[in-house]
Amino acid sequence: MVKKLEIIEWLDDTGKEIVHREPQSGSGEFRIGSQLVVRESQEAVFFRDGKAMGVLGPGRHTLTTQNIPFLTELVGMAFEGEGSPFRAEVYYVSKKTFVDMKWGTKEPIIFRDKELAMVRLRAFGQFSIKVNESLLFVNKLVGTEGRYTADAIEGFLKGVIISRLADLLGETLESIFDLARVYDEIGTLGKARLADDFEKYGIQLVDFYINAITPPEEVQKRIDERSSMGALGDMNAYMRYKTATAISDAAQNESGGGGAATGVGLGAGVGMGATMAQMMTQSLNQGQPQQGAAAAAALVVCPSCRKQVPPAKFCPECGKAMGASCPKCGAAIANGAKFCPECGQKLGGQTCSCGAEIPSGSKFCPDCGKKVE
Amino acid sequence: MGDEERKLGFLEKAIRLIPGYKGYKNKEERRDNDQLFRGQLVQKLDAVRIGLNEVINGLRGPAALAAAGDMDRLVKRLEQVTDEVRFAERGYRGWFDMHKVREEELDRLYEFDSGLAEDVALLETALGSLGEAARSGEPFTAHTGGMLDILFKFSGKMASRSNLLIDLERNRPMD
Numbered sequence: 250m251v252k253k254l255e256i257i258e259w260l261d262d263t264g265k266e267i268v269h270r271e272p273q274s275g276s277g278e279f280r281i282g283s284q285l286v287v288r289e290s291q292e293a294v295f296f297r298d299g300k301a302m303g304v305l306g307p308g309r310h311t312l313t314t315q316n317i318p319f320l321t322e323l324v325g326m327a328f329e330g331e332g333s334p335f336r337a338e339v340y341y342v343s344k345k346t347f348v349d350m351k352w353g354t355k356e357p358i359i360f361r362d363k364e365l366a367m368v369r370l371r372a373f374g375q376f377s378i379k380v381n382e383s384l385l386f387v388n389k390l391v392g393t394e395g396r397y398t399a400d401a402i403e404g405f406l407k408g409v410i411i412s413r414l415a416d417l418l419g420e421t422l423e424s425i426f427d428l429a430r431v432y433d434e435i436g437t438l439g440k441a442r443l444a445d446d447f448e449k450y451g452i453q454l455v456d457f458y459i460n461a462i463t464p465p466e467e468v469q470k471r472i473d474e475r476s477s478m479g480a481l482g483d484m485n486a487y488m489r490y491k492t493a494t495a496i497s498d499a500a501q502n503e504s505g506g507g508g509a510a511t512g513v514g515l516g517a518g519v520g521m522g523a524t525m526a527q528m529m530t531q532s533l534n535q536g537q538p539q540q541g542a543a544a545a546a547a548l549v550v551c552p553s554c555r556k557q558v559p560p561a562k563f564c565p566e567c568g569k570a571m572g573a574s575c576p577k578c579g580a581a582i583a584n585g586a587k588f589c590p591e592c593g594q595k596l597g598g599q600t601c602s603c604g605a606e607i608p609s610g611s612k613f614c615p616d617c618g619k620k621v622e
Numbered sequence: 623m624g625d626e627e628r629k630l631g632f633l634e635k636a637i638r639l640i641p642g643y644k645g646y647k648n649k650e651e652r653r654d655n656d657q658l659f660r661g662q663l664v665q666k667l668d669a670v671r672i673g674l675n676e677v678i679n680g681l682r683g684p685a686a687l688a689a690a691g692d693m694d695r696l697v698k699r700l701e702q703v704t705d706e707v708r709f710a711e712r713g714y715r716g717w718f719d720m721h722k723v724r725e726e727e728l729d730r731l732y733e734f735d736s737g738l739a740e741d742v743a744l745l746e747t748a749l750g751s752l753g754e755a756a757r758s759g760e761p762f763t764a765h766t767g768g769m770l771d772i773l774f775k776f777s778g779k780m781a782s783r784s785n786l787l788i789d790l791e792r793n794r795p796m797d
């Protein structure tokens with residue numbers, strides 16, 4: 250079915266459409282002399298036979314080959330006069346920034362972990378994009394990929410994000426136990442790679458955030474267990490902790506065992522457990538001569554699970570990001586807050602050389618990015 | 623070098639670096655030419671951003687993780703500076719509507735804008751060295767630091783450019 254168009258325009262009421270095809274289905278018949286309206290923050294791309302022919306910026310355009318030279322190709326030399334028909338599709342492309350788009354795994358990413366073999370990871374986050382080059386965008390996504398609805402394009406981009414993230418995790422991460430340590434870096438590297446990918450489609454990736462990467466519950470438990478030692482440091486500490494717990498578990502089992510051996514078991518078990526615990530404390534303190542006492546004194550309250558834990562980027566109990574905490578009372582503080590919601594302590598006493606105030610706990614100026622001395 | 627010669631040298635530079643050089647004189651062309659100039663800067667800054675992404679993407683494994691923090695700060699700063707240039711027009715409403723601007727004030731503005739264009743060229747050179755350092759596996763914190771410094775200075779200049787234009791508005795010369 251062929252549609253005749255005299256005034257061509259598109260107004261996006263939803264504000265959510267990246268691209269809009271005119272006509273919405275079938276092929277359009279346009280006429281020389283008709284008007285094409287392109288609004289601010291729009292561009293109109295003429296398209297035929299799988300190829301973008303040319304682009305028009307904001308304004309009210311009269312379609313003549315004189316005004317718009319690339320129409321000559323569409324019309325054919327013999328029929329350039331007023332009212333001559335020509336076939337094409339017009340793709341209106343919105344040039345505004347689409348913020349807070351969501352991405353997430355439908356199927357888990359399979360991650361090959363050095364220690365745990367295969368781990369199935371789920372991940373989700375947000376991203377913002379903007380079409381930088383309409384012509385490239387339409388050529389690649391409509392022409393090559395055959396996608397021209399906002400949904401189809403979003404779906405395609407989300408697929409690119411997931412597959413890139415899977416590659417990236419495979420390349421940079423040896424074990425899921427290291428994830429919390431390199432979370433920010435994975436985000437940065439992910440953004441750089443995706444920016445590169447999206448650029449090829451004429452799209453600028455304005456923002457990219459990973460909100461969470463979550464392994465299955467049983468793996469998460471093991472991570473929590475291990476990272477509860479995280480504040481104190483390395484694998485050795487973890488091993489010592491494990492030994493100590495194993496021994497105290499053994500002591501408990503023996504003491505609950507009953508029978509003739511009870512008295513011996515109880516005495517030996519408790520004695521041994523206590524000794525091991527003592528040894529462990531000593532050896533941990535050797536590793537961290539000054540920090541031991543300070544870390545014990547400065548516990549903070551996790552905003553997610555409300556447990557008292559040592560200050561860290563991620564809660565060793567529940568694994569959630571902890572954010573900043575009040576230096577006086579230890580209460581959790583929203584980023585950028587000027588006063589503690591619990592005790593009223595003034596926060597962010599430090600000022601950057603650029604004049605911006607630096608929230609407590611920040612390593613870098615939120616304004617200019619300079620490292621805090 | 624005499625005054626005339628120096629002036630000529632400066633003019634040549636300005637013409638090379640700033641599109642529509644003479645256009646600021648005429649009220650009608652001023653906005654377009656300012657947009658043209660800023661558009662050119664934005665395009666070059668954008669190219670630097672893409673170049674930085676290429677540097678990050680060229681790194682693998684531990685090297686990539688180690689560089690991520692520095693590069694992230696640099697890219698974010700660059701994006702901010704790019705936006706400062708992109709949206710600078712908002713501060714210049716009055717200046718666009720002024721009838722005439724004195725020749726020497728105009729020269730001051732051109733000199734200023736040439737300086738901005740030169741800073742962007744410095745940034746391009748620094749990106750080149752950063753890329754080389756990254757490829758040869760050398761540490762490049764010094765390079766990212768150097769680029770950050772250029773960006774800080776550039777930001778400062780963009781702010782004084784607005785002030786310069788506001789100054790020009792206040793001292794409206796006679797028609």
Ligand SMILES: [Zn+2]
Pocket residue numbers: 551552553554555556564565566567568569
């Ligand atoms: Zn918690």
Ligand SMILES: [Zn+2]
Pocket residue numbers: 575576577578579580589590591592593594
């Ligand atoms: Zn407090």
Ligand SMILES: [Zn+2]
Pocket residue numbers: 601602603604605614615616617618619
């Ligand atoms: Zn600062």
